[in-house]
Amino acid sequence: MIQVPSPPSTGIAFKPLDSVSRSFLDRIEAQDAKLKQQFETRLSVAPFLNRQLVSFQANKTRSSYRWFKYKEAFSAALVEELLQNRGVLNGHILDPFAGSGTALFAASALGIDATGIELLPIGVEIMHARQLLRCEFTSDDFAALERWRLVQPWRNSPVRCTLGVLKITDGAYPPETLESIERYLTAITDESPHVQTVLRFALLCILENVSYTRKDGQYLRWDARSGRRQGVKPFNKGVILDFDGAITAKLSDIICDTHTFEEQIGLFDTEQSNVTTGQLNVLQGSCLQELQRLPSNLFDVVLTSPPYCNRYDYTRTYALELALLGVTGDALIALRQEMLSCTVENRSKSLLEINPDWQAPVEAANGQMLLQAILEHLDNQKERKLINNTGIPRMVKGYFYEMACVVFECLRVLKPGAPLFMVNDNVRYAGASVSADLILSDIAEKLGFRVPLITVLQQGKGNSSQQMGEHGRKALRKCIYVWEKPQ
Ligand SMILES: C[S@@+](CC[C@H](N)C(=O)[O-])C[C@H]1O[C@@H](n2cnc3c(N)ncnc32)[C@H](O)[C@@H]1O
Incomplete structure (x- = not known):
């Protein structure tokens, strides 16, 4: 089992939990442990990965990339490392959450055609x-x-x-x-x-x-x-x-x-x-709309970082x-x-109205036990007025159901044998660790991806001061998921 080093203690005291919350959290922890065991041999801390590489920091001094400080970007060096490690020298890359276009420009400079979707x-x-x-x-x-x-x-x-x-x-x-x-x-x-x-x-x-x-x-x-x-x-x-x-x-x-x-x-x-x-080709719009218009089996790589x-x-x-x-x-x-639901103001989207073929990803999310345990806990916290923002349960649900549809479409548009790389962070709400890496990798596997590797950044991320004050400190994994469409 991989160990992500915990951030140092801050000495902030945290509140004891009531028994109902404790039992919800126990269920979440049990599901989380089960899922961690499922991926145990595939979770791996990568020494080459550091915070500079997975963030905009490494772009700060790099020609052209330094012009606009897109804080949520990853670095061109990361894109080069992932593509070169994998031996991708040509073909066509897709980034459905293109942001400032780091993946597209870095891939294109290597001679790879690039398509991006950005809202x-x-x-x-x-x-x-x-x-x-x-x-x-x-x-x-x-x-x-x-x-x-x-x-x-x-x-x-x-x-x-x-x-x-x-x-x-x-x-x-x-x-x-x-x-x-x-x-x-x-x-x-x-x-x-x-x-x-x-x-x-x-x-x-x-x-x-x-x-x-x-x-x-x-x-x-x-x-x-x-x-x-x-x-x-x-x-x-x-x-x-x-x-x-x-x-x-x-x-x-x-x-x-x-x-x-x-x-x-x-x-x-x-x-x-x-x-x-x-x-280089940029499609302006939501990837929930644009992905479904792309032909199947077109891309040699998906490399992306969603919100x-x-x-x-x-x-x-x-x-x-x-x-x-x-x-x-x-x-x-x-x-x-x-936008992909990632703010407390996002209302839920009618995914099956956007695309009736998304029954499979919706069912994959419905059947994801850790996700369901987290959603039940958040709903219960909301009912009992214990959550600091009532939009959080809807946001978390929307996030994973929408991402399931994005994953489904990415699988469809990739060529057989092609990889997908995704940079993402785990989060924590109402005392519950939300292991986005395990939840999304499990959904990806259910939808037909192979999951050979979940690369973990060495230093886990800390929590917000509010989460720490109420629930203590826990390291949150920041990862690059490596999935493959079967041959
Ligand atoms: C983490 S950033 C990606 C940054 C990018 N990797 C870069 O290096 O610049 C996520 C991006 O997804 C975009 N986004 C959010 N919801 C979207 C949607 N439904 N469709 C397409 N893009 C979306 C955001 O505007 C944001 O630019």
């Missing part, structure tokens, strides 16, 4: 701008960027364009920064469509840094200097960057990295770059960027509902 316009825009810079940007376009960097035309521009505002982004910038953004948006309208796209992308890359906000998983956190009401301890995000300096530095990075990339692969003729890199079941709300944390891209308040709410 949020911000991810799609990042991929679009990167693809444009890589394949279609001409030397005239680069000259225009260089002129913007040197001359800073926004500084003398009038304000004719206004920045879109959402309720949750109102007042996000110091007044002089807002004015500069609006001058910038006005000045870019004089440029060609390609240059406009890249200039807008550069702006997207710096919005958080010039604002009063910080992305904080579940929501946008506001600095006290914004004038927004604060909790007991006022929040200070540190330096808020000056607009002119931040945008000029970003344009420098983009110009520098794009030339470096072209020099690295020995090309300046952009057309030829398609010869060495794989084709974790951790209440992170991408529609809130990326609200500044979505507002700039013209997403309205109603559209934002609709996007939140279309």
Whole structure:
């Protein structure tokens, strides 16, 4: 049995449990132990895996990947490691939760064709701008960027364009920064469509840094200097960057990295770059809709990281960027509902109405004993008003049932013998460890995948302070699941 080292004790005392909760948790622990035994020989701690590799951290200094800090991304180095270890040198990869496109760009640079599905316009825009810079940007376009960097035309521009505002982004910038953004948006309208796209992308890359906000998983956190009401301890995000300096530095990075990339692969003729890199195709929408439209047996690899079941709300944390891209308040709410259920606000989706063929994944989730024990516990906690948010049981249920359908579709679209790699975290609610790795691997096996390996990151993740205070500290596994479609 693998042992994930526990995080150090914090000395926080935790509350004793009532007997009903204890008996629910005992059942969960028994089911968890049974499932762990089922996968015992396949759970393996991998020394090569570290937090840097499975997060955005390793992209921070990497050419092109460093432009937009997509906090929930994994690293290009991880994608390369997984593909090269597996001997995947060509073919076609799919990422149904493409985010900023790390899997797609890393695979494409290795000569592998890549298809991604992404729901949020911000991810799609990042991929679009990167693809444009890589394949279609001409030397005239680069000259225009260089002129913007040197001359800073926004500084003398009038304000004719206004920045879109959402309720949750109102007042996000110091007044002089807002004015500069609006001058910038006005000045870019004089440029060609390609240059406009890249200039807008550069702006997207710096919005958080010039604002009063910080992305904080579940929501946008506001600095006290914004004038927004604060909790007991006022929040200070540190330096808020000056607009002119931040945008000029970003344009420098983009110009520098794009030339470096072209020099690295020995090309300046952009057309030829398609010869060495794989084709890249992005589908905007929910993978619950898009996957079912893809043909069976098409892909050589699925490599992905879905949202974790951790209440992170991408529609809130990326609200500044979505507002700039013209997403309205109603559209934002609709996007939140279309996301894989991972926030307490997600209503349940009628999966069998989306696709009547999803009876099999729904039944696989119905028959997953650990999942059912967790759901019963969470419902009971909700009934007895012991849970800190009543949306948690619905979110956890939605997450696993929707993921079962995604797994079912991934199996269908993969070629026989092809692997699937999935990065995901376990979570914990109301004292119950939710072993997403075991639950999803069991569902995958029931649906027809082979599960040769669940690779565990050496250092388990800690718990939220609320979970620790009430239930003590337990290490949570962060894993890469390795599944295969049988031959
Ligand atoms: C963990 S992030 C993936 C990050 C990606 N691996 C990268 O390196 O940038 C999960 C992504 O899934 C997207 N997402 C959530 N629900 C979705 C859905 N129903 N269909 C497609 N994408 C979805 C989120 O917007 C987010 O970008």
